[in-house]
Amino acid sequence: MAKGINLNNLKNQNRSSLLYLLNTYGELSRKELSKKLNLTPAAITKIVQELIESNDVKEGLSISKGLGRKEVLVSLNLEDKLLYGLNVEMDHITLSFSTFSGKLIKRKIIPFNNDFTYVIKEAKDYYLLNNINVQVISLCIIGNLDGFGVYKDIDYQKILEETFNKKVIVSNNVKAFATAGLIFDNKKEEDSLLFFKWGPGIGSSIVSNGKVVTGNDYSSTEIGHYIIHPLSEKKCRCGRKGCLETEVSLKEILNQVKQSGKDLTIEEILESKDEEIIKLIDSKINLSALALVNTATILNVHDIVLFGSMFNNPTFAEKFISKCLQLNPTLTKENIRVSALNSSSGYIGACAIAAQQLFFEKGI
Ligand SMILES: [Zn+2]
Known part of the structure; x- marks a missing residue:
């Protein structure tokens, strides 16, 4: 209207x-x-x-x-505006104090096992211990906040507001990272971008005309829940079976390597010269690259930005990019890159949503 x-x-x-x-x-x-x-x-x-x-x-x-x-x-003047960030991943949470400009003051990483009572207690203890006066609490969380996915029945905003007596902003963590990409990295209006995350879990977010897209049904941008194996019996956290995330998550890779009798960390797996392990990683890369390239084609995006802990390994990132270029020869190396903010992914999304809502778009 x-x-x-x-x-x-x-x-x-x-x-x-x-x-x-x-x-x-x-x-x-x-x-x-x-x-x-x-x-x-x-x-x-x-x-x-x-x-x-x-x-x-x-x-x-x-x-x-x-x-x-x-x-x-x-x-x-973003330097003297401070925030307390809580970035929730599948297996860990980063608690951080930083400026709205994305400068980290200090952080603590704690394990996460779906127990929010524990998270609130740890977050409050760390907050009180540091006694840093912040303007806002920024929560970046996996999954959808509006319906599809996990944690949807918890009112995080209310719980955190009652705990900290501060303004609280809540966002999905991939959308928050995409916002960080726009504010702190690209700094220009791109026609269309697809952010793809491969950390403990899989996520994606679309940027159109310089804005992070918020659909009615968040699942439209959830590449992790793209059904890649319809006959699979592996149940995903979203309730369905055969999702990309259940096939290629860190947990799944670690489990599969463990089943073959080797107890390795993800870093050791990615550096391994063992033929079986290389084959396994290649098969995961193939599945993810296929889902990503097809999604980029449907959305008609011309740039893909990669982030998440898996892309911290340069050999892995290079292999993944090569696979995408092989699947879609119209893509070039200029169209697909690892985000310059990847090493800050544990806290930069929290800074971005605080800066966006309380600084750039205050009052809109
Ligand atoms: Zn799923």
Whole structure:
């Protein structure tokens, strides 16, 4: 339905566009902002003044613009805004204190075994121990929050708000990482991107026109629950059988290697020269690459961003990319890459959703 825009919304929209622009370019003069946003210099001066007063942007260096004129550059001020992040994976949780700009202050990794009472207790103990004043608690969690998948009956927001007496933001962890990719890595509006995660579990998220897609049914972007073996008897955490995740998760790989009589860590498995293990890993790569390439084709995305602990191993990442290129020769090495944020994946999503909701889009 067509909607009108009231003045307040318009003001917030301009403010948000200006902040995203500063995020893309680092720092700009008021004159450059006016030109890029197609707003009058007077309007820009007013927005910037308000943002300086609210401590959201700061003035920096003056640059010479010929004939002795100088222009002051304006940049974002995300450094002194802090958050407490809880990033839940299938087998572990990262508790982290960081800035909205993605700078880690400190973190602790704890095991996770589906026991949320334990998580809340550990999270609270670590929070009290550090006594760092944060603006928000960001929870990034596996699975869907709206219906499909696990943990759907728990009201995390309410539990965390009652525990910490702070504002709480909740997001799926792959969507949060995709948001981090847009805010801290790409910093430009891409037509379409597909984020693919291979960590303990499998996940994906779509970006269209520079925005992370939120569908009515989250399962539309859950590549981990793409049925790859319809005749499989292995039950997935989503309730179905034969999902990609049940075939290629870290747990499944470790189990299969263990069944062959070898008790190895995932790092040892990925470095192994044992022919049987290489064959096993290749078969997992083939399944995942097939699901990913087919998904990218259906969605018509032109860039694929990989992340998750498996891609920390360069040989594995290279093999996976080669398989995708072999399956779809129209892809090039420029179209598929490991995210530059991969080593920060335990906390960067929490920073991104906090920055997006409380900084870039405040009031929209
Ligand atoms: Zn599933």
